[in-house]
Amino acid sequence: xxxxxxxxxxxSNEEEPVHLPCNHSTISGTDYIHWYRQLPSQGPExxxxxxxxxxxxxxASLAIAEDRKSSTLILHRATLxxxxxxYCILLQYGNKLVFGAGTILRVKS
Amino acid sequence: xxxxxxxxxxxxxTRGQQVTLSCSPISGHRSVSWYQQTPGQGLQxxxxxxxxTQRNKGNFPGxxxxxxxxxxxxxxxxxxxxxxxxxxxxxxxxxGDTSNQPQHFGDGTRLSIL
Numbered sequence: 643x644x645x646x647x648x649x650x651x652x653x654s655n656e657e658e659p660v661h662l663p664c665n666h667s668t669i670s671g672t673d674y675i676h677w678y679r680q681l682p683s684q685g686p687e688x689x690x691x692x693x694x695x696x697x698x699x700x701x702a703s704l705a706i707a708e709d710r711k712s713s714t715l716i717l718h719r720a721t722l723x724x725x726x727x728x729y730c731i732l733l734q735y736g737n738k739l740v741f742g743a744g745t746i747l748r749v750k751s
Numbered sequence: 752x753x754x755x756x757x758x759x760x761x762x763x764x765t766r767g768q769q770v771t772l773s774c775s776p777i778s779g780h781r782s783v784s785w786y787q788q789t790p791g792q793g794l795q796x797x798x799x800x801x802x803x804t805q806r807n808k809g810n811f812p813g814x815x816x817x818x819x820x821x822x823x824x825x826x827x828x829x830x831x832x833x834x835x836x837x838x839x840x841x842x843x844x845x846x847g848d849t850s851n852q853p854q855h856f857g858d859g860t861r862l863s864i865l
Contacts, residue, residue: 674851685755685841685856686794729794737784737845737854738807741794 646730651746654720662715662745664730669710674733677704677715679726680744686729689715725749753777755844755857763863769830772860774842776823782806782847783825784854785817788839797840800825801847829862837864 647665654660666675676691690697690704692713697704703716717724729744756775764770776783784807785797796809800819817827823844829836839861843854 685858688853733851736807737782737799738796
C-alpha cells in the first residue's frame with residue numbers, strides 16, 4: 643500500500659482558508675488521491691478525490707502537483723464544524739482504504 | 752436518502768463470547784466494507800464484500816468473519832472475544848461496480864470487552 647505523509651496537526655481561524663498538505667512521493671500512475679475526514683464521535687466522511695487534475699466540489703478543492711508527488715486539500719472558509727481529523731489516502735483499485743494518522747485540524751473562533 | 756445504518760450502537764461482551772454486528776448500506780450500494788478503529792492502531796481495514804462475495808481482506812485473524820446477504824446488508828462476526836477486540840467497528844458502503852467511488856460510513860458500533 644502506497645504511503646502518505648501529513649502534518650500531525652494544524653490550526654486555522656474561522657472564516658479563513660485552510661490548506662492541508664499531503665506528500666505521496668511513491669505514488670504510482672494509477673493511484674487516486676482520496677481525502678476523508680472524521681468529526682468527533684462520527685464515522686469518516688468522504689471529502690473529495692482526484693487523479694491528475696485539480697478537483698472542486700461543494701465541500702472543498704483538491705490541488706494536485708504536476709508530478710503528483712504531493713497534493714493539497716483546500717477548505718475555502720473554515721468553520722467550527724470543519725474541526726476534524728483529515729486523512730489523505732492513495733487508492734489504486736477496489737475499496738480498501740488504508741488510513742494513516744491524519745491531520746488534526748483545529749479551528750479557532 | 753437514508754445513510755449507512757449500523758446496529759447496535761453500543762455493545763458490552765465478556766472474553767470468550769462471540770458477537771455479531773449488522774450493517775445496512777445505502778440503497779443501491781452493493782459494496783460493504785468493515786473497519787476497526789482503536790486508539791492505538793487507528794482505522795484498519797477488515798474486509799470488503801461485493802455481491803455476496805468477499806472481494807478483499809485485511810490482516811486480521813480468522814476469528815473475524817463476515818457475510819453479505821442478497822439485499823446487500825452485511826454482518827460481521829467476532830468469535831472468542833479478547834480484550835483487544837474492544838474498538839469502534841465501522842461499516843462503509845459504495846456502489847462498488849467500478850473502483851474509486853466514494854465510500855459512505857456509518858457511525859459505528861462501539862464494542863467493549865470486559
